Amino acid sequence: MAENDRMSSLKNCKKCNRVFSSVDGATLCSRCNDDVDDEFNRVREYIYDNPASSVKDVSNGTNVSSESILKWIREGRIVLGDHANISFCERCEAPIEGGRFCARCVRELADGLKSGIGEKEEHKHKAGMHIKDQDRKK
Ligand SMILES: [Zn+2]
């Protein structure tokens, strides 16, 4: 009863939505938090053993979603070594395996260069889709 301390409040777990008593602003209930810690440890060990893995490799090897892995990397919980094969697109921040841009951005950038301004191409498409005097048919 004396332990009704100031830092805890009731919250919904971000992962399982269960109501739990959050301490220090935790967003996961203790059950999910254990899961995450377990996943995090698996990922950390995997990267430690396989420093040149891509996010996909790590995800496959540990059964942890690549979203979680990327989140930890962004948060700095996982620090990538010099040989890490994980980086982010400079344009949209999608995970990529080397290079500066993801495949989609590379394509978009190339298209953009080709047509000058990307919008121009779009207008052309729209114009081509116009339905013109179809009633001429009959
Ligand atoms: Zn939970």
Ligand SMILES: [Zn+2]
């Ligand atoms: Zn991108």
